[in-house]
Amino acid sequence: DSGVTQTPKHLITATGQRVTLRCSPRSGDLSVYWYQQSLDQGLQFLIQYYNGEERAKGNILERFSAQQFPDLHSELNLSSLELGDSALYFCASSVGGTSDNEQFFGPGTRLTVL
Amino acid sequence: GQSLEQPSEVTAVEGAIVQINCTYQTSGFYGLSWYQQHDGGAPTFLSYNALDGLEETGRFSSFLSRSDSYGYLLLQELQMKDSASYFCAVGSSGSARQLTFGSGTQLTVLP
Numbered sequence: 001d002s003g004v005t006q007t008p009k010h011l012i013t014a015t016g017q018r019v020t021l022r023c024s025p026r027s028g029d030l031s032v033y034w035y036q037q038s039l040d041q042g043l044q045f046l047i048q049y050y051n052g053e054e055r056a057k058g059n060i061l062e063r064f065s066a067q068q069f070p071d072l073h074s075e076l077n078l079s080s081l082e083l084g085d086s087a088l089y090f091c092a093s094s095v096g097g098t099s100d101n102e103q104f105f106g107p108g109t110r111l112t113v114l
Numbered sequence: 115g116q117s118l119e120q121p122s123e124v125t126a127v128e129g130a131i132v133q134i135n136c137t138y139q140t141s142g143f144y145g146l147s148w149y150q151q152h153d154g155g156a157p158t159f160l161s162y163n164a165l166d167g168l169e170e171t172g173r174f175s176s177f178l179s180r181s182d183s184y185g186y187l188l189l190q191e192l193q194m195k196d197s198a199s200y201f202c203a204v205g206s207s208g209s210a211r212q213l214t215f216g217s218g219t220q221l222t223v224l225p
């Protein structure tokens with residue numbers, strides 16, 4: 001158990017819909033990262049937040065957005081969903097600063113878009 | 115930008131030693147990490163090299179050569195439970211540190 005929690009575990013929805021994925025980092029970690037992993041694919045970095053502020057953006061679509069709240073939990077919002085958005089979405093956390101190389105991953109949310 | 119190359123698949127038998135190579139191209143390199151991921155599971159951190167040389171953690175060792183932009187993960191005394199995907203990841207320096215992951219190496223350990 002990494003100490004990172006993600007909800008929900010599974011999500012099934014239809015094209016065009018909007019969903020919100022939630023992540024709570026490990027206690028004490030200030031950085032939260034979101035990754036997308038499609039079938040048989042590597043981890044694609046989406047976005048990073050550090051202590052409430054956006055720190056880095058990766059290959060995140062305009063239909064996707066995220067935020068980190070004062071209690072450091074984070075939400076990833078996916079809208080106008082398409083079939084190709086079906087994937088595992090991981091949240092990871094780290095202390096931040098110079099410790100970003102070691103990230104602790106949550107169990108993931110498996111999103112299925114029908 | 116960053117790019118990494120690692121073999122897509124490796125097969126070995128129980129008790130053997132296997133090496134998974136990773137070459138990278140990146141700007142502002144500050145370290146090479148390795149993660150393990152079992153099917154459907156979360157990636158878990160294995161090791162990190164910031165400096166050249168070998169880091170050993172139990173049955174796993176990781177090596178880095180910054181001049182060659184190359185590293186490897188060495189797994190010894192392979193066990194069936196080592197069957198998983200292994201990802202190398204490079205960190206880039208700057209105000210926005212982030213990891214770029216390779217596409218992963220699927221390791222299959224045979225009895």
